[in-house]
Amino acid sequence: MQQVQKNIGVNTKNINKYQKQKQLWSFIFLLPWLLGIVFLFGMPLIQSFMYSFFKLTPRVGEIVLEFVGFGNYLFAWNTHVTTVSSFKVELINTVTDVVINLPVLLIFSLFIAVMLNAKFRGRAVVRAIFFIPVILNSAAVATALGGGDIITQILEQQNIGQLFDLEHFLVQTGLDQMIVGFISGLIGRIYDILALAGVPILLFLASIQSVPKHLYEAAKIEGATAYEMFWLITLPNVSPHILTVTVYALVDTFLTSSVSGIISDELNSQQWGLSSAMSWMYVGSILVILLIIFLLAKIFGIGGSHYEN
Amino acid sequence: MKTNLFQTIKAFIEKKKTDIKNTYFTQKLNAKRKRDFQAFFGSFFRYVFLIGLCFVILFPTIQQILQALRAPEDVNNPAVIWIPEIWSLKNLELAVLVLDYKDALINTATISFISMVLQLFSTALAGYAFSRLKNKVTNTLFILVILTIVIPPQALSLSQFLYFRDLQLIGKQTSIYLMNLFGMGIRSGIFIFIFRQFFAGLPKELEESAQIDGAGVFRIFFNVMLPNARGAMVTVGLFSFVWAWNDAYYVKIFEVSTADFPILTMRLLNAAENMYAQLFYTGGLDLVGQDVWENPLFLALISNVAALLMMLPLLIMYLFVQKQFVESIERTGIVG
Numbered sequence: 001m002q003q004v005q006k007n008i009g010v011n012t013k014n015i016n017k018y019q020k021q022k023q024l025w026s027f028i029f030l031l032p033w034l035l036g037i038v039f040l041f042g043m044p045l046i047q048s049f050m051y052s053f054f055k056l057t058p059r060v061g062e063i064v065l066e067f068v069g070f071g072n073y074l075f076a077w078n079t080h081v082t083t084v085s086s087f088k089v090e091l092i093n094t095v096t097d098v099v100i101n102l103p104v105l106l107i108f109s110l111f112i113a114v115m116l117n118a119k120f121r122g123r124a125v126v127r128a129i130f131f132i133p134v135i136l137n138s139a140a141v142a143t144a145l146g147g148g149d150i151i152t153q154i155l156e157q158q159n160i161g162q163l164f165d166l167e168h169f170l171v172q173t174g175l176d177q178m179i180v181g182f183i184s185g186l187i188g189r190i191y192d193i194l195a196l197a198g199v200p201i202l203l204f205l206a207s208i209q210s211v212p213k214h215l216y217e218a219a220k221i222e223g224a225t226a227y228e229m230f231w232l233i234t235l236p237n238v239s240p241h242i243l244t245v246t247v248y249a250l251v252d253t254f255l256t257s258s259v260s261g262i263i264s265d266e267l268n269s270q271q272w273g274l275s276s277a278m279s280w281m282y283v284g285s286i287l288v289i290l291l292i293i294f295l296l297a298k299i300f301g302i303g304g305s306h307y308e309n
Numbered sequence: 310m311k312t313n314l315f316q317t318i319k320a321f322i323e324k325k326k327t328d329i330k331n332t333y334f335t336q337k338l339n340a341k342r343k344r345d346f347q348a349f350f351g352s353f354f355r356y357v358f359l360i361g362l363c364f365v366i367l368f369p370t371i372q373q374i375l376q377a378l379r380a381p382e383d384v385n386n387p388a389v390i391w392i393p394e395i396w397s398l399k400n401l402e403l404a405v406l407v408l409d410y411k412d413a414l415i416n417t418a419t420i421s422f423i424s425m426v427l428q429l430f431s432t433a434l435a436g437y438a439f440s441r442l443k444n445k446v447t448n449t450l451f452i453l454v455i456l457t458i459v460i461p462p463q464a465l466s467l468s469q470f471l472y473f474r475d476l477q478l479i480g481k482q483t484s485i486y487l488m489n490l491f492g493m494g495i496r497s498g499i500f501i502f503i504f505r506q507f508f509a510g511l512p513k514e515l516e517e518s519a520q521i522d523g524a525g526v527f528r529i530f531f532n533v534m535l536p537n538a539r540g541a542m543v544t545v546g547l548f549s550f551v552w553a554w555n556d557a558y559y560v561k562i563f564e565v566s567t568a569d570f571p572i573l574t575m576r577l578l579n580a581a582e583n584m585y586a587q588l589f590y591t592g593g594l595d596l597v598g599q600d601v602w603e604n605p606l607f608l609a610l611i612s613n614v615a616a617l618l619m620m621l622p623l624l625i626m627y628l629f630v631q632k633q634f635v636e637s638i639e640r641t642g643i644v645g
Contacts, residue, residue, distance in 0.1 A: 015574040021526045030450070032491050033432075036493040041460075048468050113360075115355055115359065120355065126359050131631075132624070134548075140616075141577070190365050191369065194362065247633060250462075267466060278463070
């Protein structure tokens with residue numbers, strides 16, 4: 001008996017020591033990240049915010065700062081033009097695109113994730129293929145491919161442009177021109193949608209797989225259909241992660257949008273103050289959209305897991 | 310008469326019984342048929358849909374590979390649609406020249422690999438601290454992780470550039486390594502998120518039993534938690550490697566790609582912008598006739614092949630790790 005108590009005594013001492021250790025190690029583990037967030041994130045963040053109110057002119061060995069107040073912001077919004085478009089137009093376009101496309105993207109990726117999760121023959125192969133666009137998603141490759149136009153061009157020059165001309169076919173069936181345009185546009189963009197949906201599908205798939213299996217078993221015994229199981233089990237369990245996926249998709253769409261390109265171009269042509277102001281307007285619009293999403297999520301009660309704790 | 314009535318009633322009851330039995334069976338049979346039909350229809354629809362989408366994904370790549378393998382003279386040969394008439398590696402040869410492939414491949418692979426290791430190191434540590442070594446501060450700090458995901462890199466690039474210039478690290482790959490080491494590399498925030506979620510999902514008993522055996526925090530992390538986190542490591546590692554490979558942004562800002570130290574993405578971008586000059590400087594023009602290189606489609610084709618060459622190592626690598634990758638999603642529940 002004494003022996004046992006002694007052992008327990010040693011163990012509790014160990015555990016207390018462990019708790020104290022944890023506090024210390026928490027900071028040691030975070031050290032690299034903390035250094036990064038202070039020096040490589042925090043300081044540049046504040047600095048770039050400051051720059052957005054200045055006109056920066058590079059001189060030999062130094063950069064001359066000239067205070068212009070909100071001049072950069074006003075210039076970016078009112079007068080800025082590029083050869084093909086302007087910052088204002090592109091920003092508004094991107095925001096509307098995001099608002100329209102985000103729900104479509106979410107529903108599409110959830111749908112695919114549910115499908116990939118089901119048991120069927122050859123599932124491993126299909127999954128492997130579905131993540132290929134994620135691997136190949138590169139700005140440089142996209143530029144070199146010219147959006148896949150080149151091959152189409154080569155084929156078109158040989159008068160075999162499209163082996164199956166969908167648009168022509170649909171018009172022949174007597175559909176309205178506008179609907180045909182919408183459908184063929186959607187089909188033409190299928191690859192882009194798939195590429196954008198890669199990571200969301202992955203995240204959804206993982207979250208579906210973390211749903212406790214016994215829920216489905218119980219539902220099956222009760223005689224639930226696949227349809228009911230989706231609405232009553234899968235969706236409520238996945239809903240906490242919808243928010244994460246939304247944030248990811250939102251950031252990803254903005255990063256690959258033309259706004260991002262304009263900012264980079266201004267940066268490269270040494271319009272530093274302007275490009276800082278632009279990036280802050282970009283950050284502002286993302287944050288506003290995020291705020292709206294969070295509010296909506298709160299109102300509709302999405303995001304809180306009812307199984308947690 | 311009496312017996313007759315009795316018999317009639319008995320027969321009637323028997324008939325009812327079999328009727329009920331029959332309707333029960335037919336109902337059951339119908340239900341089964343219906344279910345079978347639904348299951349068949351469902352899986353049929355699924356196969357059509359998935360095969361269609363897989364085709365959409367694979368189609369451009371297959372087309373690219375076949376285009377790459379046809380002879381340069383056949384670029385607009387109308388007789389060739391899919392299978393090349395004359396097989397040739399000349400397009401590939403030219404693309405190799407344009408990309409400076411051997412050096413660029415080695416450099417890109419080195420950068421991607423070191424970035425991956427550093428990123429795994431910093432994000433796994435941070436993710437573990439955020440999930441298992443919690444105190445009052447960590448929850449507040451985690452908001453900053455979200456912020457690093459949301460703020461676009463462009464907003465920070467100038468300050469980061471000036472910062473690294475003061476440290477005299479511009480034009481050296483060390484600048485990229487430093488970013489990754491300090492958890493500020495490409496999408497590090499998401500990796501921290503994934504690791505945090507993963508470690509939070511590991512059973513508490515693992516930690517407790519190791520504690521009782523007297524292991525310290527570091528030993529528990531290194532010897533118990535990390536081996537169990539293989540799924541998350543594979544996922545994060547793959548993404549990290551791929552994104553570093555495809556990255557043109559940081560490479561451009563820190564001016565890492567130079568003539569002595571070519572990087573695939575930058576070579577490809579330059580080639581895509583001016584293929585003729587690239588072919589001229591690398592001596593590629595001498596390999597084909599004038600009638601061929603004067604064709605703008607041919608120049609476009611070479612940049613296409615170059616893009617294929619850049620992706621090829623990734624595709625091959627993916628073929629090898631694909632199984633672990635897909636399985637790791639199954640096992641982990643890497644969700645944010």
